[in-house]
Amino acid sequence: MCFFVPILYPVGFWLQYHLYRTLHCFLQKEHNLFSGCQVSLPYGAGGTILIGVKDNGIVIGVDKIDEVLRKISDIITSQIEPNPQDEIRSELKFDEGKTLIVIHINKGRNHIYCQKKYGFSSAGCTIRIGTTCKEMTLEQIKIRYEKKFIDNEYMLKKKANSSNLSFRELKIYYSEKNYHLENKSFETNLNLRNEAGEYNLLAELLSDKNNIPFIFVKFQGENKASISERSDYGYGCILTTYVKIKNRLQAENICISDTTVRPRKDTYLFDFDCANEAILNALVHNDWTITEPQISMFHNRLEILSHGGLPSGMTKEQFFDGISKPRNATLMRIFLNMGLTEHTGHGIPTIVEKYGKAVFEIESNYIRCTIPFEKEVIDQIDNKNVGLNVGLDVALNKTEKKVVELLIENPSVTSTELAGKVGVTKRTIERTFKSLQEKKMIERIGSKRDGNWIVIR
Numbered sequence: 001m002c003f004f005v006p007i008l009y010p011v012g013f014w015l016q017y018h019l020y021r022t023l024h025c026f027l028q029k030e031h032n033l034f035s036g037c038q039v040s041l042p043y044g045a046g047g048t049i050l051i052g053v054k055d056n057g058i059v060i061g062v063d064k065i066d067e068v069l070r071k072i073s074d075i076i077t078s079q080i081e082p083n084p085q086d087e088i089r090s091e092l093k094f095d096e097g098k099t100l101i102v103i104h105i106n107k108g109r110n111h112i113y114c115q116k117k118y119g120f121s122s123a124g125c126t127i128r129i130g131t132t133c134k135e136m137t138l139e140q141i142k143i144r145y146e147k148k149f150i151d152n153e154y155m156l157k158k159k160a161n162s163s164n165l166s167f168r169e170l171k172i173y174y175s176e177k178n179y180h181l182e183n184k185s186f187e188t189n190l191n192l193r194n195e196a197g198e199y200n201l202l203a204e205l206l207s208d209k210n211n212i213p214f215i216f217v218k219f220q221g222e223n224k225a226s227i228s229e230r231s232d233y234g235y236g237c238i239l240t241t242y243v244k245i246k247n248r249l250q251a252e253n254i255c256i257s258d259t260t261v262r263p264r265k266d267t268y269l270f271d272f273d274c275a276n277e278a279i280l281n282a283l284v285h286n287d288w289t290i291t292e293p294q295i296s297m298f299h300n301r302l303e304i305l306s307h308g309g310l311p312s313g314m315t316k317e318q319f320f321d322g323i324s325k326p327r328n329a330t331l332m333r334i335f336l337n338m339g340l341t342e343h344t345g346h347g348i349p350t351i352v353e354k355y356g357k358a359v360f361e362i363e364s365n366y367i368r369c370t371i372p373f374e375k376e377v378i379d380q381i382d383n384k385n386v387g388l389n390v391g392l393d394v395a396l397n398k399t400e401k402k403v404v405e406l407l408i409e410n411p412s413v414t415s416t417e418l419a420g421k422v423g424v425t426k427r428t429i430e431r432t433f434k435s436l437q438e439k440k441m442i443e444r445i446g447s448k449r450d451g452n453w454i455v456i457r
Helices: 015-030 063-078 140-144 168-176 184-187 203-204 238-254 271-284 316-320 330-335 347-355 376-381 398-409 415-422 426-438
Strands: 039-040 047-051 088-095 098-106 127-129 132-135 215-219 225-234 254-260 266-267 294-297 301-307 360-362 367-371 442-445 452-455
Touching: 015 330, 047 203, 063 088, 063 098, 063 376, 168 238, 184 330, 215 254, 238 271, 238 330, 238 398, 254 376, 266 376, 271 301, 271 330, 316 347, 316 360, 347 367, 347 452, 398 426, 398 452, 426 442
Parallel strands: 215 294
Antiparallel strands: 039 047, 047 098, 088 098, 127 132, 215 225, 254 266, 294 301, 301 367, 360 367, 442 452
């Protein structure tokens, strides 16, 4: 058997995979032809199965053509669910005097397909997450099946994993923006409950504590062979998660300065505005019924991956033009209320203008944005000829720098905890807070009792 590319089967478009699986057994068992089958199943597109050609390109042809074609027709109509016969066509081709069977497969219009003998079970349904394929959970299968019948904003309908949710941080954010929401109508106005009156997935994302991770992984080289650091900024309100990630990227955005010219030339590791737009896009447009977005930092690039592909009905051209068609309209509205994003749709065009369309990898069930790093900065880092400005003002003293670093990791950390981690008194930490405020490095979100310190530079 030969694969032009690995067999990839995204959610909603895995018709090619299931047809391949069913043909595999038939060709191998009954016709000993599997070794003469070439498969080309490009990810997220249609595919082709060519029967009668070996791995090395030698044409062996197909005997008993009518029998094979009848069996293929039977597989299409009776062994795959939903019935995909409108998505598949076959034809005969002739090469070197021998007959070949070519099966053309569209990517499929349904959200999910399976082999009938497995049904909609984990054994019959697989999902692509990043670069790996895993069996879907029964909950994920249920979601994909139900999406055939409901609107795209499924997070408003999907029940949260917990019924005991609180929204202290969310209320603080709204209060800081001078929104006055009544406690009785707060949940209703923000659509935090489904039609049955239960907390939904949106509520879970916005709650103070949840079971949703958000991983930032830093690798030592240009591949995933060696992990340098793994940080989790999830398990809480998605707005706070965003602030933490934003702060972390600011801290990672190394700057080198050329003081031999006037005015001084500053070169950053990457364009922060572009990275920030990519993060916002991933958060707002991610299909949270699959899994959370993933951020990976390599020696030469930053990768931001969100799941779900383009929203239904959106083309790549519309995406690059900045046309806004949110998958999660209510979540976007909340980000709009917070002033974190806007409807102008300038985010994607901003990235494209800086780095080009090639930084986006758009497939049927994911979008990956790759922000390349400036080679000049990388070279300076490698040569260790630069005093690294990791987003912290060079005028900061040792205690101030440590406090800022700890606040980036955990905005909820208390002054007592900071004192213990830094190795100073609580009073010193309080003086440090005041100094950092004066230097416009941090600001307070919420009250002294209930709020958090947020790094703003």
